[in-house]
Amino acid sequence: MAQTGVGGLMKIGPIETRLIQGLDKVKSLFFVLLDPDSASADSIVESGLRAVKHGADALLLGGSFIGNPNFTQIAASLKRETQTPIILFPGGCSHVTPGPDAILFTTLISGRNPQYLIDEQVKGAVLVRSLKMEALPTAYMLIESGRTTAVEYISNTRPIPSDKPAIAAAHAMAAELMGQRWVYLEAGSGALNAVPVPMVQMVRASVDLKVIVGGGIRTPQQARERVEAGAHAIVVGNLFEANRDESLMRDFVSAVHG
Ligand code: 1GP
Secondary structure (H helix, E strand, C coil): CCCCCCHHCCCHHHHHHHHHCCCCCCCCCCEEECCCCCCCCHHHHHHHHHHHHHCCCEEEEECCCCCCCCCHHHHHHHHCCCCCCCEEEEHHHHHHHCCCEEEEEEEEECCCCHHHHHHHHHHHHHHHHHCCCCEEEEEEECCCCCCCCCHHHHHHHCCCCCHHHHHHHHHHHHHCCCCEEEEEECCCCEEEECCCCHHHHHHHHHHEEEEEECCCCCCHHHHHHHHCCCCEEECCCCHHHHHHHHHHHHHHHHHHHH
C-alpha cells in the first residue's frame, strides 16, 4: 500500500509537500506543460530544461493523445537531467507510464461523463499503485473559453460557463467535501480566453483546495492577474512551444513568483 499516513489516510507525498512548501517562498507556482506530441523528443526535453533553468517549479507532461512512442523516454530523460518535479498530466489511463515523479490524478468534475469521472481512474489506479507513483488528487474543471477545445471534444463534456463563477465554486466545494486537495481550472490548451479572473477569485474564496489555473494564458500580465486573484499555480504550455524567447519565460516566472 503506497502513500498511507496518519490513521491510514492517504498522506501527502514528497512532491506535493515540496510544492506546498514552495508557496512559503513565492506568491504562486509556475508549471510548464510539455505536450509529448508537440515536437521531437529531444526538443521537448530541451524545452523542459529551459523552463527549469528559468525557475519553473514543476514540469507537467501530458496531452490529449500521446501518440509519441518516445513518451516514456522523454519522462526518463527529463528525470535524469533535473531535480525539478516531473508530473504526469494524463488524458486517460493509457498515459500512465513509469518515469514521472508524480501524477495529477484527475477527475473531470465539470462534466457528467462517467468515463472521465471514474472509469479511467479505476483502470489507471492499479498501475499508479504498482509504479508507487505519488498521486496528487485533483478535481479538474473545464471552463468555457470561446471555442471548442480538444479536451471538451475528446471528453465529450460541456464546460462550465465562463460567466458563472458560482457554478465553478459549487463544483470546487463538492470536490473538497469529497477529499480532493487540488482543483484545476482549465480553459483548455490554446484556449481563446483564459479562465476569467472573477471565477478564480470566487473558487479561491470558497475552498481550501490548492487552485491551479491554465489554458490560453499568453502574457505575464494575464498570469499575474490570476495570481492576484488567488491562483496557487499557473500553467503555460502552448505559448512556449511556439515561442522560445528566454526573456518571456523569465518574465512569466517573475510575474507568477511575485
Ligand atoms: C492545458 O492548461 C494547460 O491543459 C495549458 O494551456 O497550452 O493554452 O498554455 P496552454
